[in-house]
Amino acid sequence: MNTTNAPVLVTGGTGTLGRHVVPLLREAGREVRVLSRHARELPAQGVEHVACDLRTGEGLDAAVAGTRTVLHLAGGPKGDDEATRSLVRAAREAGVRHLVYISVIGADRVPLAWLRSKLEAERAVSGSGIAWTTLRAAQFHDLALLMAEKMAKLPVIPVPGGMRLQPVDAREVAARLVELTLGGPAGLVPDLTGPAVYDLADLLRTYLTARGKHRPMLPVRMPGKAGRAYRSGANLTLEGADKGTRTWEEFLAERTGTLLGTA
Template identity: 75%
Template sequence: MSAPILVTGGTGTLGSHVVPLLRAAGRDVRVLSRHPRESRNGIEYVAGDLLDGEGIDRAVAGVSTLLHLAGGPKGDDVATRNLVRAAAGAEVRHLVYISVIGADTVPLGYFRAKLGAERAVAGSGLPWTVLRAAQFHDLVLTVAEKMAKLPVVPVPGGLRFQPVDSREVAARLVDLALGRPVGRVADLAGPQVYGMGELVGSYLQARGKRRPMMPVRMPGKAGRAYRAGVNLSLAGADIGSRSWEEFLAERLAPDRQIRPADRLATCDS
C-alpha cells in the first residue's frame, strides 16, 4: 500500500479538481481541512489550521508527497512556513506548491506573501516543485460578477490578464506530483491576453446585460506594474487551451458560443 498524498486546500476550486485526478491515478489522498469531514472513497480528511499550526503534524505523518494548494488573501507565507516545518520533520519526499505569476514582480501584499511562500518551500530542505499559474477563469468570473452589479463599471486602464482554466492547472499539478521533484517549472497561463474591459464586457454579453464602462487610472507602483504587464507570462510559459469565452459558454450560456469577434466588438463599444 503506497503512502497517501496530502493535499492542502483540497476542498477549494483547484483542490476539487486535483483530488479526483489523484484518486483516478490510484492514489490514496489525505486532505487537510479546517473543518472535520467524514473520510470515504479513499479520501481521508484531517482537521487542521495552517495559520495557527493546529493539526499539521497529524496531517503530514506518513505522507510521501504533499500538494500545497491552500491559499488566501493574506498569510500564505506564514501558513507555508508552518507547513514546511512539519513536512520536514515528517521527511516528506516531494513538496509541490502552486504559486502565482508575478509573485516576484507585482508590488502588492498578496504577491509578496506568495513569494515568501515560494522561498519557504525552496529553503525547506525538502525536494520540491513550484508551479506559477495565471489567475483562474473562476476568479475572473467572480470579479466580473461583482463589477457588473455596479451602475457604471470602472475599467482600470492597462490592467490585463491571461486567465487559465483551473482544470488544466489541476492536471498539470497532478502530473508534477506523480513525478520527480524538479524545482521551478514553466509558468502556466491561458491562451489569450484580455483587458479588464474585455473580460467584463464578455460576461455582460453572456448575461444579456448592458452597462456603461468608465476608464480609470490605477495609481502608484501597482498601477505602473500592471501597465507594464509584469503579471503576465508572455514568453517561455506553458499555454493552456481553454479560453475565457469557452469557460463562459459552459458556465453561463451552454447553448451559445461567444466568438472572438464578439469579444472584440464588446471591447470597442
C-alpha cells in the first residue's frame, strides 16, 4: 500500500491537541481516521471516525486496519501505559510503519503516577518493533488556564513554592507533531516548550489580572519526592529544547479579550 494514500490514524483526535492536528493533516492532503469511543459522522471531507476503546481493545483491530502511520494523542490521568500497549499490539499486527507519540516533559524525572504511566507508554512505543517518533511537550496553555480557573474559585489560593512552568501553545505542538508525522521516524526528538518560564504565582497573577479578580495567595510547600522534583525544575527543559513563540500573555489576551504585558 502507498503510505501517502493510507489514512493517518489519530487517537485522541477530538481532544485539545487533536482538534488542531486533524485539520493540519487534511491541509497536507492526508486522509484522517479519528479513533474515538463512539463513532460519529463529521462534516469534514476526508475525516472518518471509528469506534474503539483503547483500554479494552474493542474495535481496535478494525481501527488500525489499512493504516501505515499512527499518531497517538489519546491520554488521561491514568492507564496511558495499558492503552498504549494495546495500540502497539494492534499496530504491529496491522503492519503500521510509523508510530508517533506525544508525551510530557518530566515523564522520566518527576515521580508522579500519571507521569510514570506516560514513561511506560513511551517505553511501549520505543520497544514496539515499529519505527517510532516521540515528542515530549510542556503543559499546554489550555491546561494552565484550566488550573488557574479552578484555583481562582478559592477564597485564598495555595501556591506550591518553587514550582515553575513553561506553558506551550497547543497549536504549535500540533504543527510540530504533524511535521513529525509526515516525516520519517526520528526516535526521541527535542522537547517542545513555551517561550518563557513562569513561577506558578506569576502565572496565576496574570490570569487574575486578565479576569479583573483579586485573590490572596498562600505559599505552601509541596511535600515528598514530587515536591523536590518540581522545586528542582525536573518538569522543565531549560537547554536543548525547541521553543514555541506564543506566550501565556498572548494566549490569555485571545481568550479573555484583555491586553496584557509580556513577562
